[in-house]
Amino acid sequence: MPELGKLPVPVLRIIFSPLDLPSSATAQGLLWLFDHYAAPSAFLAGRLRSVTHSFGALNSINGYNCSWFHYLCKNITVIHDAHGTARISDPRPGAPQMQHGDSTWIRSGYFLRWAVGPNCGPEVTLLCFEASKSLKERLKHISPSSIPTNVVRDPYSLFAIIFEELSLQMDNTVWDVMDVFRQIELNTLTAMKDRESFTGLHNVSKHILFLQESAEATMLTLKRLSWHHQQMLENIPDLDRHATEMAQGMLMHVETQFQSISLRLKGLEKRMNNIIALSFHLVTQDGNRIMQADSSSMATIAFVTLVFLPVSTVSTIFGNQFFNFDPVTIRMSQSFWIFWVVSVSLTVLVLLVWRVITKGLPPGLYDAFNMRKGR
Numbered sequence: 001m002p003e004l005g006k007l008p009v010p011v012l013r014i015i016f017s018p019l020d021l022p023s024s025a026t027a028q029g030l031l032w033l034f035d036h037y038a039a040p041s042a043f044l045a046g047r048l049r050s051v052t053h054s055f056g057a058l059n060s061i062n063g064y065n066c067s068w069f070h071y072l073c074k075n076i077t078v079i080h081d082a083h084g085t086a087r088i089s090d091p092r093p094g095a096p097q098m099q100h101g102d103s104t105w106i107r108s109g110y111f112l113r114w115a116v117g118p119n120c121g122p123e124v125t126l127l128c129f130e131a132s133k134s135l136k137e138r139l140k141h142i143s144p145s146s147i148p149t150n151v152v153r154d155p156y157s158l159f160a161i162i163f164e165e166l167s168l169q170m171d172n173t174v175w176d177v178m179d180v181f182r183q184i185e186l187n188t189l190t191a192m193k194d195r196e197s198f199t200g201l202h203n204v205s206k207h208i209l210f211l212q213e214s215a216e217a218t219m220l221t222l223k224r225l226s227w228h229h230q231q232m233l234e235n236i237p238d239l240d241r242h243a244t245e246m247a248q249g250m251l252m253h254v255e256t257q258f259q260s261i262s263l264r265l266k267g268l269e270k271r272m273n274n275i276i277a278l279s280f281h282l283v284t285q286d287g288n289r290i291m292q293a294d295s296s297s298m299a300t301i302a303f304v305t306l307v308f309l310p311v312s313t314v315s316t317i318f319g320n321q322f323f324n325f326d327p328v329t330i331r332m333s334q335s336f337w338i339f340w341v342v343s344v345s346l347t348v349l350v351l352l353v354w355r356v357i358t359k360g361l362p363p364g365l366y367d368a369f370n371m372r373k374g375r
Helices: 002-006 027-036 041-048 133-140 146-151 156-189 198-233 238-318 336-359 363-374
Strands: 012-017 054-061 064-074 078-080 086-088 105-115 124-129 323-325 330-332
Touching (some): 012 133, 041 054, 041 105, 054 198, 064 198, 078 156, 124 133, 146 156
Antiparallel strands (some): 054 064, 323 330
16 A cells, blocks of 8 residues: 555546455555545544444645545345245355345445645545445546546545445345345235245344435435535536536435435335234234134034033943843843933933023024913
């Protein structure tokens, strides 16, 4: 990094750096960048606190103005199996794989500095910490003709490009989550055996809440950035006014894109709540069916037991007195018919009592009883 300071200063310099969270491998280079470009302590504090909404700006610091913001968003990795089924998976090697679980985050930071002194030439520097591949390609292919006409006259046009790329990134993430949700919705409404567990439903709902928080935080950052940019319009030279108005229009457009994402997430959150409630009711309904089946089985067992209970009772009372086992013949007692008379009578009586207790008297019998009573 120190050799960077020996190079001639270009009109536009964009530096791609690892995440602005010093580690043993990056501490020396990051500290040099922070010192060389006079990054304020507020920029460093935003990363250390892992804030979701962070924007700051300082004017006329040693002939330079600077602005910065941090970006924090839930990362969601969606993979498709051989059947095309979408599911969320944690991409980290060795990470615990829960159903639709992903504990990774998208973190990046952006620091913009440009010369404003009367004796300074045009100089714009953008530090991008942990920028995505698509954003790197977007910034690398900035048209050279737009640098003196747009970037130099209003460096905030670089922020507009960054926010537009972040909106595309978040929009793609939301659509990936919606693919997973559609599969969950289909499983819930059709295939009972493939119904999602409540753990998976909880994880998807949590991801949606995190994305909603990130979208709202980014909109707050954009509003503060746009407000600060509008303050600059009041003192901007007429020569730079067109570029500044274009940058302001781009920022407003990007803000509407994040608003659209936020609305989609709110709708997805409501749909997710409906699916969770429906899944709970379906599980409860399945449990009720199982309980009803068990209840019918128990009722059958109880009925069979009830039928044989009088016979068992009478048999116990009479014991073995109905049969006389001689060495030659088996003789049956002449009173054996009493056993059947008593058993059948008790069985009929028990069944009638059970019928009255559980279902009441038969309607015809109840009406006949009332008619006789009336006479």
